[in-house]
Amino acid sequence: MRVALPDSALSAARRQLRATLDARRRLVPAPARAAAARRLAHNVDRALHLAAGQCIAIYSALPHELDTAPLIALALKRGCHIYLPRIDRVRRARGMRFVEMRGLLRINRLGIAEPEGGASVGARWLDLVFLPLTGFDRRGVRLGSGGGFYDRAFAFRRWRRVWHAPRLIGLGYAFQELPHLDAAAHDVLMDAVVTDEGSVRCATG
Secondary structure: OOOOOOHHHHHHHHHHHHHHHHHHHHOOOHHHHHHHHHHHHHHHHHHHOOOOOOEEEOOOOOOOOOOOHHHHHHHHHOOOEEEEEEEEEEOOEEEEEEEEOOOOEEEOOOOOEEEOOOOEEOHHHOOEEEEEOOEEOOOOOEEOOOOOHHHHHOOHHHHOOOOOOOEEEEEEOHHHEOOOOOOOOOOOOOOEEEEOOEEEEOOOO
16 A cells, blocks of 8 residues: 655655656657657557547647657648647746647747747647656656646646546657656646557546
């Protein structure tokens, strides 16, 4: 039986784990990273059957993350509507909106490309949301970068069932899978994870 960690211990453990996994991810050579990104896009298409008219949120990858460009290209080819996350600061709150991928992109303070303008869509009206991750387990617990943007954007999934809610799909390398991750109180669980080696349907997402 596992004993829940105090919040301070959980935060410290997550910081250490995040640093270890991020260091391993940064060691992936550029050619291997590009090949993994192509396999990832293929695995997403095979597992989720991307279709015309779907509203899909995909993040712009940082240099050390698995590149999402092949997946974005594939989704556009399938006729999906693509939205990118945009971080907004409103009254000191750290929020995130999903804005149509159209026109020019800007680099935000975190180094992430995001739309300058365009129509936005509410988080619950998306069909699929692809999330970046640093680590994950098969229950759907996600270790992110520590900003909490996705957990805040999809907090409604924790509090009540809604008649329309997007599927949350993590993207990462297969080596980012962990036997167990202790969940924080604010964590929103994923429905599935797709990696360069296949897909994982999460148990409690």
